[in-house]
Each structure stands twice: as C-alpha cells, then as structure tokens.
Amino acid sequence: MLLKTLKGRHSVLLILVPIIIVSLWMGAFLHPESLTAGQDQMPLYELLRFLTAGNDFILNLIACLLLVLMAYGMVRLNEQYIFIRQRTDLPAFVFAFIATGTIALGGMHPSLFAAFVLFLSVDRVFKIYQGTATLSNSFDVGFLIGLASLFYLFAGVYILWFLMTLAVFGYFRSKEILAGLMGFIVPIFLMFAWCFWNENLPEFLHTISKLFSFHNHLGAVSVFQYSYWGILGFLVVLSSLYMLNVYEEKKISSRKYFIVLLTFFLVSALSFLFFKGAGVEQYFISIIPVTYITSHYFVLQKHSWIGEVLFYILVISSILIRFIG
Template identity: 40%
Template sequence: MLLKVLRRRSPIYFILIPIIALLLWLNAFQNPVLLAEYSSQMPLYQSILCILNCNPLYLNIFGYLLILIISYSLIQLNEQFIFIKQRTDLPSALFILLASCATLANGLHPALISALFLLLSLNRVFKIYHGSQSIASSFDVGLLIGLASLFYLPTSLAFIWFVWSLIILGSFRLREFLGGLLGFITPLFFICCWYFWQGNLEDFLEHSKMIFSSHEHLESFSITQILFWGFLTLLSLISIFFTIWGFEEKRVRSRKYLIIIVALFITSVASCILFPSSILAQTLIAAVPLSYIFSYFFVMNRNTKISEILFAILVAGCIILTIMR
C-alpha cells in the first residue's frame, strides 16, 4: 500500500519532499559537524568553506538545499527523457532516503556537490543520443565532470563512465571523445594556471596525489548497518538485472538510457574498490543512479506484493539507520 501511494504523481510531493528531508536531517541541524577539513579539500570546495566561513550549520543548510535540488532534478530528468515509462515522483523520495541514511549525511560533504554535477552530466549524455549537438553535449559532459572533480577528486573517474556511455549510445567517435576530453581538461587547466600564477602549482599537484592515495579511517559498523547494507546490495543486484533485462521496456532509446544509468552506478562502485577511503562518500554519488534503478524496479515490476515488501523493508531500514546515527 505504501509503495502504491508513493509512486503516483501528486502535487503534494512538492510539499512533502522538503518536510521528509528536513525530518531526516534534524540531527545534522541539531548537532552540526564539519565533515571535511579545509586543508585537505579540493579548491572549489575550499572556496565554499571560505564563503560560509567553515560554519557547520551554514554548510548543513547548504547541503539540505542541495538534497532538495537533486531530488527535484531527478523527477525533471525522467519527465524530459521518460526512461521510466510511468511518470513518477518515486526517484526523488528514494534519493532522499538513500542519501540521508548514508553515514556522511550529518553535514555537507563535497561528494554531495559532485553528485549534483554528475546528475547534470547525465542530462547532457542523454542529449548526445539525439545527435544534433553531440559535440557540444560531449564538451558539457566533460566540463561538468571536471568541475565535479574540483569539489571531490575521485569523481574524475566518471570520465571513464562518459566513454562507456558513448559506446552504449553508439556515438563513440573521435570528435565526441575529444569534445568530452577538452571539456574535462578545461576547468583543470584554468585551476592549474591559477596555482601556477600563485606559485603553488607543485603544492596543488602533491595535494591531489595525497587525496588519491589517502587511507581515511573507516568507522566500524553495527550489526544493523551490516544487515541493511547487505539487503541494499541484494536489492541493487535484483533491480539492475530487472532494469537491463526487464520485459516491460521495449524502446531502444529508453533501454540505452537505463543501461547508462546502471553504468554510472557501476562506476561509483568501482571507485570504491579502487579508492577504499572514498567508500562512504561514494554512497552519496551512487544514490543518484540507484534512485532511478530502484524506481524502475518498483514501478515496472508486476509482482506488486514482492515490491511492497521490499520497499517497506528499504524504507524501514533507512529510517532506523537515520535514527541510530
């Protein structure tokens, strides 16, 4: 019953979404903490810390607004490209739950900003399929990934996802690849020029190497958390299988869009394997594609009883983890 209600389109969602997000972020406002130290961050995130004076409360308010922007953008993207055949607000609700139950949801983390840029790049990747402005769209994708990496460096691995997406779309040509590469290099080039002008280029390069090779301490997880993440892993595998080989979706275009979304999720998981210190942060980024993958499964699955049970467990698990945090 809960899933049946939530997957419908309703104007009331625009009121409920901020309320739900606020309830899940109450702990962040009541006990604000600074998740990322200034000295160990990428330059664009450092600029935000400077603007907000490293105030944890201001940063949490900014993070809360980012959660809302991403949530509404998830709905808009499906409205524009309709890769989930039934129009639904479910991706928004799922993203809020997944992102808010993440360990790092006690405040603003640079990975959350990068998640917004990756969602915007997903929009531009889909536009490549239309072919009218494929080079410009490729440049935009590379530019957005480059900007995202200047907030959270491991996001730079998303460029591999861009190349993968070109192959999936059948648009892997030299001009699209070079357009994306040029876009990716552009913000990095300007930031390097800035540091060179300041005489700190070598320090910036060493700092970037340190972020990639860092081994942050990973907190120990409780039995409840382990069980929930195990359930989430199982549900992800089921949903991915259903999304790729689901019998409901017949249109080639929509199928390619869904495979690209799955590819983005796989890329975020691969980033966790390559850089274990980024596991917790990557959950925020993975929540973007996972929201669509789960939504497709819950909306298109004909076995409503199983979907209702799995969705109820997912919601209960997210709420319990949020309360325990």
C-alpha cells in the same frame, strides 16, 4: 497503500520531499560536524568553506538544498527521457530516503557537491543520444566532470564513464571524444593556471598527492548500518535482474539509458575498490543510478504486494537507521 500513493502524480506530495530530507537529517543541523576535519580538499570545496567561513551548519544547509534539488531533478529527468515508462514522482521519494541512509554522511562532503554536478552531466549525456548538438553536449559533459573533480578529486574518473556512454550510444567518434576531453581539461587547466599565477601550484599538487595517498577507511560501522546497506544491495540486485528480465520489451532508448546508469554505478563501485582515498562518500554519487533502477522496479513490477512490502522495508529501515545506526 504507501507505494501506490507515492508512485502516482500528486504535486502536493512533492512538498513532502524536503520535509523527509530535513527530518532524517535533523542530527546534522542539531549537532553539525565537519566530515573532512583535518583533511586538505580540492580548491572549489575549499573556496566553498571560505565563503561560508567554515560554518558547518551553513554547509549542512547547502548540502540539504543540494539533496532536495537532486530529488526533484530525478523526477524531471525521468519525465524528459522516460527511463521509467510512467510519469511518477517516486524517484524523488526513493532518493530522499536512501540519500540520508548512511549515518557517516550526515552533512556536507565534497563528494555531495560532485554528485550534484555529475547528476547535471547525466542530462547532457542523454541529450547526446538524441543526436542534437552532440559536440556541445560532449563538451558540457566533460566540463562538468572536470568541474566535479575540483570539488572531489575522484569524480575525475567519470570521464571514463563518459567515453563508455559514447560507445553505448554509437557516438564513439573522434569529434565527440575530443570535445569531451577538451571540456574536461578546461576547468582543470584554468585551476592550474590560477594556482600558478598565485604561486601556490606546489600546494595544489601537494593536496592532490595527499588525497590520492590518504587511506580512507570505514571506521566503526554498526551492524545496523551494514544491514541497511545490505537491504539496498538486495534491492539493487533484484531491480537489476527485473530490468534484465524485461530488457527486450523496452524501447531502444530505455535500454541504452539503463546501460548508461548501470555503468555509472559500476564506475562508482570500482572507484571505491581501486582508490584507497575514495571511501564511503562514494555513496552520494552511486545513489544516482540506484534511485532510478530501484524506482523502475517499484513502479513497474507486477506483484503489487511484493513491491509494497519491500518499499515499506526500505522506508522503515531508512527511518530506523537514524535512531539506531
């Protein structure tokens, strides 16, 4: 059975992860297109475009590498913090399938780089709960969120997520709050200083204003794409309900990690609703918690045949969407 095999620990299986991502993203390499054509972007993403000479094929290769690194990182993070009470490679495969499941995001987008940086911040957030070096880890979280916002403006809203995690972990204290806010300000201040020194601060501010005012819309979305998102939505709701059902059985740390991941997802959803410039690209960020929540359900739910059927539906729909989406 596919699910039973993939939720085990077989190092050779991890070789399949980049193969899955590359295969499902083949269209991005055969017909590379810019996902941000005609739009001004934040400075670090513009720097990336400059370094790659605006070559969409190279940018898509970098994007693919980021997805592979995040997929492997999903496994490592679970092994370190045991959010799922079992050592399993399944999060890498779940991430590989759902990360490539939105046709409109077949390529590099600033939000993908931001998602990668924000994923690194999750590790630092969990370290805060362990009570070691809370100030330096708070600073690191804030710094990473600030850095992510210089790739993708709306990533800055995750500073609110950081403050909420401090409250969840019982570290909502002036020292940790100040350390996180200082970390958040540092990269932004340095960018403002650099732009001021090079006399292009008005251009930077104009870019921020345009990104805020830009009305991002879904455009033409097929019924198959909506169906795929519906499947993911159903799995997220089902997995969350399952988590709530076994919540009291969890270790205190696992409960808090779940709340933090759920909060991460809610911040992404609210960003999409409240910022008209934040569009479907939020998908890259929101699938970080979705991967863990759904993987938890697939690994631990007791009716194996139900899990197998739902996992087959996820896998088959992730493949079909590339052909009929």
